Amino acid sequence: MGTAVDAANKETNGSLLDEKKVTVVFVLGGPGSGKGTQCANIVQHFGFTHLSAGDLLRAEIKSGSENGTMIQNMINEGKIVPSEVTIKLLQRAMRESGNNKFLIDGFPRNEENRAAFEAVTKIEPEFVLFFDCSEEEMERRLLSRNQGREDDNIETIRKRFKVFLESSLPVVEYYNVKGKVRKIDAAKPIEEVFEAVKAIFTSKDEKGKTKHSRVHWCGIL
Ligand SMILES: Nc1ncnc2c1ncn2[C@@H]1O[C@H](COP(=O)(O)OP(=O)(O)OP(=O)(O)O)[C@@H](O)[C@H]1O
Ligand SMILES: Nc1ccn([C@H]2C[C@H](O)[C@@H](COP(=O)(O)O)O2)c(=O)n1
Numbered sequence: 001m002g003t004a005v006d007a008a009n010k011e012t013n014g015s016l017l018d019e020k021k022v023t024v025v026f027v028l029g030g031p032g033s034g035k036g037t038q039c040a041n042i043v044q045h046f047g048f049t050h051l052s053a054g055d056l057l058r059a060e061i062k063s064g065s066e067n068g069t070m071i072q073n074m075i076n077e078g079k080i081v082p083s084e085v086t087i088k089l090l091q092r093a094m095r096e097s098g099n100n101k102f103l104i105d106g107f108p109r110n111e112e113n114r115a116a117f118e119a120v121t122k123i124e125p126e127f128v129l130f131f132d133c134s135e136e137e138m139e140r141r142l143l144s145r146n147q148g149r150e151d152d153n154i155e156t157i158r159k160r161f162k163v164f165l166e167s168s169l170p171v172v173e174y175y176n177v178k179g180k181v182r183k184i185d186a187a188k189p190i191e192e193v194f195e196a197v198k199a200i201f202t203s204k205d206e207k208g209k210t211k212h213s214r215v216h217w218c219g220i221l
Pocket of ligand 2: 031054075079080081105107109151
């Protein structure tokens with residue numbers, strides 16, 4: 001049986017967007033920390049294309065794809081869909097966007113996502129925007145989100161929190177060791193959070209590269 005990397009390479013015939021310089025920012029944080037809300041603001045101000053892995057998976061279910069039932073079951077259990085599926089959707093969306101600057105929201109969610117994405121696309125993120133928020137606040141937000149998401153019920157929310165702590169935070173830590181994590185206090189009001197986000201997107205070093213520094217954990221850890 002082939003790996004996620006084999007399958008995605010077969011689909012795209014090699015690495016993604018070969019000739020273009022592609023900038024990727026991963027947007028991570030617990031369920032309900034405000035990733036999608038802030039990505040919409042970043043798109044307006046900084047010209048990125050926002051790709052939410054969760055939205056792409058939900059669209060795949062709606063499209064009647066052969067993977068739809070499997071994806072639906074995994075989402076209802078708060079589990080992470082195999083990388084092969086999610087990376088194909090991300091690659092397709094990246095190609096179709098015509099852009100070369102991407103906010104990839106809710107991905108990589110675990111070590112398998114991370115390693116497979118880097119192996120397939122050869123893309124390293126410019127940095128990782130990490131929204132730090134307490135579980136109590138995230139739970140409050142999810143329970144009042146009101147977007148008709150089947151997984152916004154208390155039972156699934158608790159499963160999503162567990163997967164976030166066990167599988168997604170280690171990915172954040174992986175990038176933290178590389179000095180790539182930019183942590184935001186996401187418990188503040190939306191406008192204040194965006195002020196902090198803007199400061200990160202406009203902060204450059206003397207070579208014009210976005211500045212990175214290691215962060216020290218607090219909040220949920
Ligand atoms: N800073 C904030 N303060 C209060 N409410 C917020 C804040 N940011 C987002 N919200 C609200 O919280 C809910 C969850 O936000 P959002 O959908 O952006 O989170 P998310 O991290 O993308 O969640 P998920 O990972 O589940 O998709 C939404 O109803 C949103 O309006
Ligand atoms: N990389 C990903 C991202 C999302 N999913 C699944 C599992 C999540 O609970 C669900 C909803 O994601 P969200 O919209 O909250 O970011 O989608 C996944 O399997 N892999």
